[in-house]
Amino acid sequence: MSKNYKLQNILFCDNDRLEAYWEMFFKSSRPVYDREKKNIVLGAGQVIDFCTYFNSISLLKWKTYTYAEKLILKLRVKGEMEILLTGYEKKDTQYIRKVLRRAKVSAAEEQEISLEYPENDLMVAGFEIHTLGVCVIYGGEYATEVEEDQMRHVSLHLCTTTFKKEDYILPNIQLLKDTVLAGNDSIAENLWIHVVDNGRTLPAEEIQTEHVMVHPNLNVGGAGGFTRGMLEAMDHKEKPTHVLLMDDDVMILPESLIRTYNLLKIVRPEYEHHFISGAMLFYEEMNFLYEDVGFMDHEGTYGPLKDRVDTRKIEDVLRCEEIIHEPKNAYAGWWYCCIPAEFVRKDNLPLPVFVRGDDVEYSLRNKAKFITLSGICIWHMGFTNKFNGAMEFYQVHRNTLMLQAASGVCQNADIMTRIRKLIRVNLLRFNYDGAELLLDAVEDYMKGYKFFMKNQGEKLLKEKSQKNEQMEPLSNFPEAPTKVFSVYAPDLPRKPWETFLYRITYNGHFWPEKLLKKETVPVAYDWYYSPHRYFFRRRLLAVNPHLKMGAYREMDKKRFFELFSRERKLFSRYNKIHVRLEKEYRNHRKEFTSESFWRKYLEIDK
Incomplete structure (x- = not known):
């Protein structure tokens, strides 16, 4: 029996920081967003385009990775308007805009309309509204129809680790409580948040709920904090199907978790082993996407797989949306990385490197493959301003x-x-x-x-x-x-x-x-x-x-001659011992990544 299933919500720009970047959400000559009523008001003769980074849908990816074979647009609107179902397909090296369907709507009061997209080969789908009078848009979603036996149970455990960054972590936790955990979607019952407090400074009694847990921890860096989160998730009464690792010093979008969860619920078996790699956007320039999948090149340089993306430009969004072959040494950054539980095991924990490189090694050791989607992202604080x-x-x-x-x-x-x-x-x-x-x-x-x-x-x-x-x-x-x-x-x-x-x-x-x-x-x-x-x-x-x-x-x-001399002596010694050294590290890797090692390292009881 088929069931109507939501894929993602239509988003309005209701975040103070994002107000200047409204073109990531919609394009229009004079958008009027009512922050209090949470709706968009448009005058007669206006056009508003929702085929944008946050409000288009990665249709080809949804069709590829999940059972979402058809696409339905649901909107709550009022007024006289024409709605165009649009999208883009790729021909050779060109992105071609398509209008698949037009529908006139006349609604004296708020009304939900439902429009199905015709069969298509679009990479990305979206919609436009052409107003014929004063119109109000209250919200909406993209949906599909799936068979009940195609839906799977998802228990999503979010692990974030923090060290004395209350200004970031506390608002993030409260935001998730007020939105995702307070919502009516099934994710509210199946999301568990583990906050690993490396600084031991958080007011745990003020934060904890049935679905939010605080774990005081030694300051063992990101690697140790995420490992503690993994262990706590595995020991939780609600066993995880997926563990989502997320940095603390980020600005989050609750919809990212919703889209992640909704994808996991209907993922096809051949893709259920993939990591979901969220994009990192610059907090300082919030329209720029820096990386969704990274890789290490032959010279040992870490960096993004794709060129820098301006999410206000549809050409950049489409280029980012292409499903491309992942090179050797590709990895997902742990600012937002959702990992299937089959990889999160007590004999397969991260290496104890404190910070930097733990996410790279974990992806490569597990031969990870990745899924990325527009709108699954975070904004990273201070990433571009500091060279340390x-x-x-x-x-x-x-x-x-x-x-x-x-x-x-x-x-x-x-x-x-x-x-x-x-x-x-x-x-x-x-x-x-x-x-x-x-x-x-x-x-x-x-x-x-x-x-x-x-x-x-x-x-x-x-x-x-x-x-x-x-x-x-x-x-x-x-x-x-x-x-x-x-x-x-x-x-x-x-x-x-x-x-x-x-x-x-x-x-x-x-x-x-x-x-x-x-x-x-x-x-x-x-x-x-x-x-x-x-x-x-x-x-x-x-x-x-x-x-x-x-x-x-x-x-x-x-100082130069001291360092010059030290370099020569050091590398002379390295050349003599490096083969033996590498063998010793390799022989002890299983010990480094074991539960017994980490429990001793973290000083926590079994």
Whole structure:
């Protein structure tokens, strides 16, 4: 017997932060959204297009991954209007807009209408409303019809880990309580939220309900926090069918959970083993989607699989929606990652890397495949403004070496060559602390598997963070550029003799200081490499244009030669022991990922 089944809700822009980005929801000349009544009011002769990032539906994906073979639009409206059922299909390299059906509606009072889409080959479907008088749109949804035996039970356990970020985690929990858990959909009865409190500062008695649990935890980073959440989910009386891992310092959209749950309920058996990978959008520029699936390339660089997406542009949305082949070393970030319970086992837990790389290794170890959908996303706080040397140089590279050795993943990536290049680059631009952090990463990895078995992540991160550049407001520096983002301008070409001298003298470290240039020049503080700017300078001004902060970098030959010597000794020793070292890590991987190890590490009783 077939049953009407909701796929996703039509969303209005009812979030204060998103008000400036309303084109992610709908396109119109003069949209009037009544925040109090939660409806859209349109005048005569207006057109409003809902074929957008949040209000189109990934039709090809729903048809592929689930039993949603037909599509029905349900709307609650009032007024005289014509509704167009629209969408886009791909022909060769072009996206072609299609109008599948037109329907005139005349409703003196609020009325629900239901329109079925004709058979089609659309990638993405949507709709438009052309008003013939004053019209009101109260809400709506996309639905399908499925057989009852095609629907499965879903018990979704959301695990989020936090460390003294009450400003983020408390509003997120309250929002989910007020929306998803208070709703009439079946997800309200089948969603369980585990808040792992690494800082032990949350008022648990004020937060906890039947469906929300707080677990005080040691500060064991994201890896340890998510592991604790997995263990708690597995031990819960309502056994999970899926575990959803989500960062704490994010802005969430309750609809993302609803769409995730609704997909899982009717997923086809051949796709029930896929991870659902939510997109990460920039909190600072909320229309830009940074990543929905990432990968590591052969040089050991982590990054998004797709080009940057402006979710206000339908061409970008369509490009993002294409089902594309996932390359080797693809992974889902744990800012929003829904994992089938078959993978969340007590003999298959994350590696104890504290932060960075745990999500990459877990995806690769489990040979994960991914589902992405428009509107399943979060906005990440502070992601674009910060470059943290302790994280990017020490934590990332140390952990990548460890996961590569322990799990045998990313074997096509030459991490050591990457590290040596980065050490050289940082020495050339006088970022001696950055070079030292990279050397620390290799040295700590070379201490072997026992180093990672100790719960010392918090201590190490504090220690390494002391080596981050201490930046001050740019107003303190006379050399600060007026146009701060000019530090990312294309670098000028060097003359052949300049390139030669730059390389053989390590940018003046093997050169008389009196022959170096005295003028201080501004340079980018992060990954951006501009050797022409650095050439034969005594001092650079490292600039963070996002935060308008800066720090001087002075040539220090004594520090250079200390690090230069340390690098050679360290890599000479690495070359002698790396085969044995990798074997030891590989032999202890099962121990690292076991329940017995983690319970001891987390200091929790069985």
